Amino acid sequence: MNGYRIAVVGATGAVGREVLRILDERRFPIAELRLLASSRSAGRRIDGRAVLAVAPERFDGLDLAIFDTPDAVAEEWVPVAAARGVIAIDNSAAFRMAEGVPLVIPEVNADALAHLPRRIVANPNCTAATIAVPLAALHREAGLRRVIACSYQSVSGAGQQGTEQLWNELRETVANSRPPERPRGHAFKHPIAMNLIPAIGSLRGAHTSEEVKVAAELRKMLGVPDLAVGMTCVRVPTLVAHGVAVHAEFAQTLDPQHARRILERAPGVTVVDEPSSAQYPTPLRAAGTDPCYVGRIRTDEAGNLAFFAVADNLRKGAALNAVQIAEHLIQRGLVRSGARA
Numbered sequence: 262m263n264g265y266r267i268a269v270v271g272a273t274g275a276v277g278r279e280v281l282r283i284l285d286e287r288r289f290p291i292a293e294l295r296l297l298a299s300s301r302s303a304g305r306r307i308d309g310r311a312v313l314a315v316a317p318e319r320f321d322g323l324d325l326a327i328f329d330t331p332d333a334v335a336e337e338w339v340p341v342a343a344a345r346g347v348i349a350i351d352n353s354a355a356f357r358m359a360e361g362v363p364l365v366i367p368e369v370n371a372d373a374l375a376h377l378p379r380r381i382v383a384n385p386n387c388t389a390a391t392i393a394v395p396l397a398a399l400h401r402e403a404g405l406r407r408v409i410a411c412s413y414q415s416v417s418g419a420g421q422q423g424t425e426q427l428w429n430e431l432r433e434t435v436a437n438s439r440p441p442e443r444p445r446g447h448a449f450k451h452p453i454a455m456n457l458i459p460a461i462g463s464l465r466g467a468h469t470s471e472e473v474k475v476a477a478e479l480r481k482m483l484g485v486p487d488l489a490v491g492m493t494c495v496r497v498p499t500l501v502a503h504g505v506a507v508h509a510e511f512a513q514t515l516d517p518q519h520a521r522r523i524l525e526r527a528p529g530v531t532v533v534d535e536p537s538s539a540q541y542p543t544p545l546r547a548a549g550t551d552p553c554y555v556g557r558i559r560t561d562e563a564g565n566l567a568f569f570a571v572a573d574n575l576r577k578g579a580a581l582n583a584v585q586i587a588e589h590l591i592q593r594g595l596v597r598s599g600a601r602a
């Protein structure tokens with residue numbers, strides 16, 4: 262059969278399930294699809310396919326493996342897959358900043374795929390992806406110097422446990438006409454229903470791990486090692502799609518009209534920017550779709566270019582980008598396809 266032999270590792274999770282949907286939607290050429298997860302899920306079925314527990318021999322004979330697991334699981338299993346000749350595309354943070362591992366958004370830095378010494382490609386953090394796509398287009402024209410941004414991140418960014426916690430708390434809120442006093446799940450340390458949590462990930466000094474990741478990943482993908490980034494990452498009670506308010510300073514003057522023209526022709530970006538008729542990006546609009554939406558494009562009072570960007574964290578922020586990386590690797594002839602021989 263024509264096509265590629267693929268594993269989705271973490272196939273039972275929020276991102277893994279989205280990868281399966283996207284492979285199907287985009288008619289990805291598949292000769293064999295293996296669904297892998299932990300031993301807890303072994304024997305479960307997804308769309309008629311059995312889920313297998315991850316093990317070294319599960320990677321034998323594969324061309325590609327898309328990893329959608331926690332960092333520690335990727336740290337253990339991505340090198341196992343790569344050592345068996347498989348190209349691993351990893352959605353976790355385990356290898357994003359590693360030497361010899363390109364961190365790729367095809368619309369931003371597809372050329373980085375040409376050099377794969379470790380047979381590993383990393384997929385960026387979902388908030389970094391939401392703003393890197395529009396910022397890369399603006400950076401190419403005007404030279405990005407400084408970014409101040411605040412994120413509004415949906416609960417699905419914390420995986421299935423995040424979504425479950427919000428639903429549990431919403432049901433209780435409706436039943437009691439007030440939000441619960443304690444969290445009703447393990448994803449967040451506070452109730453998230455009717456709330457905001459201004460800390461995502463673990464503390465890194467005065468910052469959070471999410472804030473540190475977004476800054477470092479923007480620098481790596483945009484190829485601007487001295488880019489100054491000021492991030493605040495906030496969890497909000499939306500289900501899917503992260504919003505980010507961005508204020509950016511460029512080396513060259515960039516007025517809103519010019520920025521809008523650049524963004525309108527930027528691949529992967531959809532401009533929705535008619536505030537007078539209440540047209541701007543929202544999470545409900547972005548959820549389940551592919552683009553990075555950008556609106557509220559303006560110059561702020563400090564002279565920065567300001568905009569609001571929203572993208573589906575499970576799609577462009579994770580699963581879609583991983584599948585697009587796989588498509589680019591195939592177009593460039595970088596994936597072995599044993600099943601075609």
Ligand SMILES: NC(=O)c1ccc[n+]([C@@H]2O[C@H](COP(=O)([O-])OP(=O)(O)OC[C@H]3O[C@@H](n4cnc5c(N)ncnc54)[C@H](OP(=O)(O)O)[C@@H]3O)[C@@H](O)[C@H]2O)c1
Pocket residue numbers: 270271272273274275276277297298299300301302303315328329330331332334352353354385386387417418419420421422574575578579
């Ligand atoms: N959610 C997002 O918006 C998003 C965006 C970008 C990147 N990411 C990253 O993508 C990865 C997956 O996130 P998610 O949101 O999909 O998480 P999730 O819903 O919690 O799913 C985690 C997946 O990993 C599997 N897994 C856990 N422990 C395992 C083990 N020991 N061996 C094999 N498989 C194991 C789980 O399998 P079981 O069902 O068997 O436990 C499940 O399939 C994480 O690194 C996350 O940071 C997430």
